[in-house]
Amino acid sequence: MASSPIQLLRTAVPLVQTYGFSRSLLAHAYTLGSPNANDVPRQPLSDAALRALFGAGDAPERALFGEWLRVGLEDMRNDASTSTTGDRHAQLNSLLLRRLEWNTPALSHLPSAFRHWTALAAPTTTQLHIPLPTLPFRNPMPIFKHTLDVADEALVITGDSSRGPEWYARRAALATIYGIAESHQLQSSSPRDGSAQVLLSRMLEEANRARLARDDVLGFSDYLLRSIQGIARSSGAFVR
Known part of the structure; x- marks a missing residue:
């Protein structure tokens, strides 16, 4: 389940096509994953939590966009034709x-x-x-x-x-x-x-x-x- 900043970003990247590069997507991504039976369901992250993870202002959105660009470079390596x-x-x-x-x-x-x-x-x-x-x-x-x-x-x-x-x-x-x-x-x-x-x-x-x-x-x-x-x-x- 997403917990660290990088895990949260990686969870959010596949959902960008639907929700865009938004802080609400990052907040929601925290609730996704495969919890254990004893885990308490997670609530979306608050703005304060997002600021603590990524910084103030639009830093969360910029971090998401930057990660999306990095994953795009990684995807190039999966081109079998090379x-x-x-x-x-x-x-x-x-x-x-x-x-x-x-x-x-x-x-x-x-x-x-x-x-x-x-x-x-x-x-x-x-x-x-x-x-x-x-x-x-x-x-x-x-x-x-x-x-x-x-x-x-x-x-x-x-x-x-x-x-x-x-x-x-x-x-x-x-x-x-x-x-x-x-x-x-x-x-x-x-x-x-x-x-x-x-x-x-x-x-x-x-x-x-x-x-x-x-x-x-x-x-x-x-x-x-x-x-x-x-x-x-x-x-x-x-x-x-």
């Missing part, structure tokens, strides 16, 4: 598609969750010349970290052996591709709309062609970002 094919491009495509699918059940709750998650962080300027989505994020840095985490996980799972500038270029490319596809998904009108998945696969294919065609890292990065931006704009992923 052990059945030696095609690294196909593996990356499958892994990133699986991460988009992780979003699908909770899709109606995600736009507000991402906005809330980024609104509380102090605005930070960045020199990254990346075609950013037009969602109203006050501070994009948490989004950059999220997409880089997804890219890192995909590269680790596929055993990428790149080093130095090549690794950073591949990491940035994957993070950008995933970020654009996810922003498109968050603006979708239906969880059954598969256009984000199609967009992701198109951009990955373009990235693979660019990598094979260009040996220099800077040339590859510049060409890739311009190509991705063109694909994203033509798909409607950005508001022009």
Whole structure:
């Protein structure tokens, strides 16, 4: 039965698709589990108890969202296709598609969750010349970290052996591709709309062609970002 903060969060994550990233879900998650015959039925946690476990303000909701993101990375490791094919491009495509699918059940709750998650962080300027989505994020840095985490996980799972500038270029490319596809998904009108998945696969294919065609890292990065931006704009992923 959920008792520690991590157990409580893990119990709540599967219910996010129904109840959202709410403190009421965390309070209710405490009552779930398989009690022993002699256990007294548990009541939902009070606000005071949630503050004691996670901190004041919206810390409980932020902890739940953070745990949901971490479990999404863990879910990528369960992609069986990474052990059945030696095609690294196909593996990356499958892994990133699986991460988009992780979003699908909770899709109606995600736009507000991402906005809330980024609104509380102090605005930070960045020199990254990346075609950013037009969602109203006050501070994009948490989004950059999220997409880089997804890219890192995909590269680790596929055993990428790149080093130095090549690794950073591949990491940035994957993070950008995933970020654009996810922003498109968050603006979708239906969880059954598969256009984000199609967009992701198109951009990955373009990235693979660019990598094979260009040996220099800077040339590859510049060409890739311009190509991705063109694909994203033509798909409607950005508001022009």
